[in-house]
Amino acid sequence: MSSLALLAEIRQSSERLPYEVLKLAEPLLNNNQLTSSTEDAWLVYEQVFLAALDEGQIDLAKSLLHILRTRFPASQRVKRLYGLVNEAAGHPDESQNLYAEITSADPTNVLALKRVIALLKAQGKLALAANELVAYLDTHGNDFEAWLELSHLYLAHHMYRQAAFCLEEVILQQPANHYFHLCYAEINYSMGQWDIALKEYLRVVELSTDNVRGFYGIKVTADRIIEMLASGARAGKSRREPQALSGLENVPQVPVLEKLSLLATERLVAAYSANNAAAAPAKALEDWLKQ
Amino acid sequence: MSEYTLSSQAYAKAILHSAKYPWATVHGLFLGEKNGSKFRLTDAVPLAHSWTQLTPMFDVALQQVQQYAGSKNLVIAGYYVAYENPDTIQLSASGALFAKSILAINPEAAAFVVDAKRFKAREDGRPALVPFVYAGEQWKEQPKAFGDAKGQFVLENNQALTTARILVEERAEIGIFDFDDHLDDVSLDWLQNNLLNERIRTA
Numbered sequence: 001m002s003s004l005a006l007l008a009e010i011r012q013s014s015e016r017l018p019y020e021v022l023k024l025a026e027p028l029l030n031n032n033q034l035t036s037s038t039e040d041a042w043l044v045y046e047q048v049f050l051a052a053l054d055e056g057q058i059d060l061a062k063s064l065l066h067i068l069r070t071r072f073p074a075s076q077r078v079k080r081l082y083g084l085v086n087e088a089a090g091h092p093d094e095s096q097n098l099y100a101e102i103t104s105a106d107p108t109n110v111l112a113l114k115r116v117i118a119l120l121k122a123q124g125k126l127a128l129a130a131n132e133l134v135a136y137l138d139t140h141g142n143d144f145e146a147w148l149e150l151s152h153l154y155l156a157h158h159m160y161r162q163a164a165f166c167l168e169e170v171i172l173q174q175p176a177n178h179y180f181h182l183c184y185a186e187i188n189y190s191m192g193q194w195d196i197a198l199k200e201y202l203r204v205v206e207l208s209t210d211n212v213r214g215f216y217g218i219k220v221t222a223d224r225i226i227e228m229l230a231s232g233a234r235a236g237k238s239r240r241e242p243q244a245l246s247g248l249e250n251v252p253q254v255p256v257l258e259k260l261s262l263l264a265t266e267r268l269v270a271a272y273s274a275n276n277a278a279a280a281p282a283k284a285l286e287d288w289l290k291q
Numbered sequence: 292m293s294e295y296t297l298s299s300q301a302y303a304k305a306i307l308h309s310a311k312y313p314w315a316t317v318h319g320l321f322l323g324e325k326n327g328s329k330f331r332l333t334d335a336v337p338l339a340h341s342w343t344q345l346t347p348m349f350d351v352a353l354q355q356v357q358q359y360a361g362s363k364n365l366v367i368a369g370y371y372v373a374y375e376n377p378d379t380i381q382l383s384a385s386g387a388l389f390a391k392s393i394l395a396i397n398p399e400a401a402a403f404v405v406d407a408k409r410f411k412a413r414e415d416g417r418p419a420l421v422p423f424v425y426a427g428e429q430w431k432e433q434p435k436a437f438g439d440a441k442g443q444f445v446l447e448n449n450q451a452l453t454t455a456r457i458l459v460e461e462r463a464e465i466g467i468f469d470f471d472d473h474l475d476d477v478s479l480d481w482l483q484n485n486l487l488n489e490r491i492r493t494a
Contacts, residue, residue, distance in 0.1 A: 019462070122376075124376055124378060124379075155342070155344045155345070156344070156383075158344060158383075158384050158385060183342065185347075186342055186345040186346075186347050186348070187345060189345070189346060189347040190344070190345045190346045190347070197347075212474050212475075212477060213348065213474040213475075216347075216348065216351050216474070217347055217348075220347055220350060220351060221347070271477065272477050275476070275477045275478060276477070276478040277477040277478060278473075278477070278478055278479060278480035278483075279480070280359065280480050280482045280483050281355075281473055281477060281479075281480055281481060281482055282477075283359075283362075284355040284358060284359050284482060285355070287355070287358045287362075288351070288354055288355050288358065291354065291358070
């Protein structure tokens with residue numbers, strides 16, 4: 001496959017592979033093979049520009065940007081790239097001004113709006129970034145990736161409940177994606193909401209095959225719930241005292257929990273042996289299951 | 292006062308883990324040999340590069356590492372973390388809690404924050420790790436660490452710094468796999484990373 005085709009594939013998959021992109025583009029740039037008659041020339045220039053920024057090659061990025069600006073002198077898209085190169089070169093105020101220019105000329109420019117938020121985040125102003133993101137989501141509530149980004153910001157501040165809310169929005173929009181149920185399960189586990197965590201981990205394995213993380217989750221959550229019910233019962237607490245058993249409002253009966261734990265164990269063992277598990281981790285699983 | 296000696300392998304693996312995911316917070320554990328109150332940190336076990344504030348898989352991994360360490364006559368000697376923001380060289384709230392959970396296993400365990408800027412600045416003679424020791428109900432930074440050949444925190448030898456640098460230059464981080472990776476592909480050996488260990492030995 002030609003370099004151009006490979007670069008196109010990488011653009012399609014939207015994977016971030018800066019090193020590979022630069023390696024592929026190097027001969028094209030050196031031999032002047034990207035002319036204005038090449039079909040994707042400008043997309044490639046933009047792609048290599050972004051890769052150069054990721055790899056810290058600011059000078060290369062600047063030279064590519066110059067080429068783009070010459071071809072598209074009035075472009076807002078190129079202007080945003082100037083914002084990016086300023087961010088990379090450590091001139092955030094310049095970037096801020098550029099993005100402000102873009103958004104005041106066009107308040108619906110989503111990429112520039114997001115850049116404003118990313119800039120705040122890069123400067124460590126997480127609370128401000130979150131505020132801007134919330135404002136953005138007011139208008140663009142169907143942008144599930146933005147909800148994910150917001151949950152990330154909340155988690156950085158250990159605001160689990162708020163992060164969980166964001167995941168709920170994501171799941172509403174992407175209910176069949178097990179990855180989001182997994183994240184939601186782990187947030188709930190982390191804040192002691194064991195009943196939801198268990199349900200969500202079960203959903204994860206329902207929506208995917210051989211999901212080792214899901215099985216581990218089911219096992220630790222089921223075992224934890226059993227343990228908490230037992231110690232709660234020992235302490236004489238009952239379901240009529242919600243705060244004593246918080247996070248345990250909607251759990252299955254103990255026999256069912258035990259069966260779930262057993263099933264998770266069996267599935268873990270099966271998944272490890274079916275998928276060529278490495279020796280040390282396989283032994284670690286064996287020992288862990290025995291404890 | 293406990294003393295900690297940091298080997299090439301332990302240091303290199305922590306640095307490589309953070310180099311593999313420069314956009315993310317990563318964390319892991321240091322394993323070491325214990326001799327009274329002296330710890331020789333011989334290895335690093337990388338744990339996660341996503342959702343590093345969340346607990347369930349950390350709990351599983353910690354239990355498995357504990358058993359693994361025991362089987363090799365090692366102890367969990369420390370917790371390391373590299374934050375996605377290179378300006379953050381203090382333990383976050385969750386970092387402090389994770390590090391504290393290790394104290395329950397080893398009351399003399401130390402915490403380390405990777406200082407990416409120091410690595411980039413090539414500050415001579417000192418590793419890009421800021422140690423924290425638990426005292427008086429909190430983690431206290433030890434800023435003068437690794438500066439004194441007889442101090443509480445020392446490098447096993449200066450080769451450790453050169454080794455780490457060589458490995459980062461050659462992008463050896465593509466060969467390190469953490470527990471997160473293992474959960475996606477159980478054929479990856481997150482506990483040992485043997486191939487990488489070989490590369491570290493010969494660097």
